[in-house]
Amino acid sequence: MDTWLCEDSSSISSNGHMVKVNGSQSGTPVNALFKDKDGGAVDGQHYWEFKFNKVDSAFIGVTTESKFAPGYGLKGLMYGGPGNLSDGSSGLAFGFGPKIKDGDKIGLLLDLNNNDLKLHIFHNDQSIGTAFHLQGSYPTPLFPVVHFDGDGEMTIRKLNKIPTELKRNQANFTGIEGDWKMKDKFEKLSDGCNWKNYTFNIESAANDGRKDIYRLSVGICNRLWSEITKESDGTWKIGGIMSTRKGGQPEEMTAEHTVGEFLRHLKNIDLDSVGCLILKTDNYEQMVLQRYSKDVPKPVTQNIFDAGY
Numbered sequence: 001m002d003t004w005l006c007e008d009s010s011s012i013s014s015n016g017h018m019v020k021v022n023g024s025q026s027g028t029p030v031n032a033l034f035k036d037k038d039g040g041a042v043d044g045q046h047y048w049e050f051k052f053n054k055v056d057s058a059f060i061g062v063t064t065e066s067k068f069a070p071g072y073g074l075k076g077l078m079y080g081g082p083g084n085l086s087d088g089s090s091g092l093a094f095g096f097g098p099k100i101k102d103g104d105k106i107g108l109l110l111d112l113n114n115n116d117l118k119l120h121i122f123h124n125d126q127s128i129g130t131a132f133h134l135q136g137s138y139p140t141p142l143f144p145v146v147h148f149d150g151d152g153e154m155t156i157r158k159l160n161k162i163p164t165e166l167k168r169n170q171a172n173f174t175g176i177e178g179d180w181k182m183k184d185k186f187e188k189l190s191d192g193c194n195w196k197n198y199t200f201n202i203e204s205a206a207n208d209g210r211k212d213i214y215r216l217s218v219g220i221c222n223r224l225w226s227e228i229t230k231e232s233d234g235t236w237k238i239g240g241i242m243s244t245r246k247g248g249q250p251e252e253m254t255a256e257h258t259v260g261e262f263l264r265h266l267k268n269i270d271l272d273s274v275g276c277l278i279l280k281t282d283n284y285e286q287m288v289l290q291r292y293s294k295d296v297p298k299p300v301t302q303n304i305f306d307a308g309y
């Protein structure tokens with residue numbers, strides 16, 4: 001019989017293939033593991049589909065029953081949040097895919113073959129590639145798991161039809177959405193900084209009827225991210241800027257601070273006639289971005305199930 005194993009929390013409930021979290025606070029995640037009637041994945045290919053009816057923030061992945069634990073105590077192969085890969089508590093790779101939003105359908109294809117584990121991710125039926133590739137021993141059986149950070153409702157099902165197209169599909173963006181880099185050095189950056197490799201990403205964060213809201217992230221030393229909203233008068237408003245708060249070379253950290261200060265005063269976003277993105281602040285500073293194609297992310301190869309991890 002299919003059943004959910006939920007951590008002991010008053011905010012989580014399950015019914016059949018559906019699990020729901022209500023009244024949970026961001027920063028205090030709640031986890032649930034799905035035990036299907038086949039007893040978990042030991043070998044071969046297994047494909048699960050996670051349909052999020054509503055979600056604040058969530059990760060999905062696979063783990064064993066012994067590695068399942070409340071909150072950040074969970075250890076598993078996880079994808080989610082703003083599109084990152086995680087071991088359940090710490091980030092392993094950033095910007096692997098898009099954020100999971102209301103109505104999204106996420107597929108996990110787990111392929112187990114003689115000490116070779118691959119976990120492929122599908123976002124709304126589109127392959128976004130191989131997220132994890134472990135070579136060597138790993139524990140079994142493995143079960144699908146969901147990690148909610150905030151409220152959410154999700155339904156899972158296991159499908160017999162296995163996807164065969166595993167190659168990552170290149171995203172096609174329009175408007176301000178997509179991946180960007182600076183076309184020219186922002187005037188306040190030093191000549192010695194690595195400005196050509198700073199990455200900018202903008203994606204829709206539309207939810208609950210709000211159409212003109214986007215998620216902006218910037219990669220320098222850390223990843224900075226915030227939400228930007230288009231106001232009724234055509235100007236833009238940026239929310240508080242968050243950071244992964246890691247260190248870096250002094251010149252690059254200075255550049256990161258400079259870009260962060262620019263973004264805090266963001267006022268206008270426009271596309272020019274050749275498709276460049278023009279960012280302007282309330283004190284008339286300007287940054288020009290151009291589109292670029294991201295490299296296909298490489299899978300995480302760290303075996304987080306190893307005793308010495």
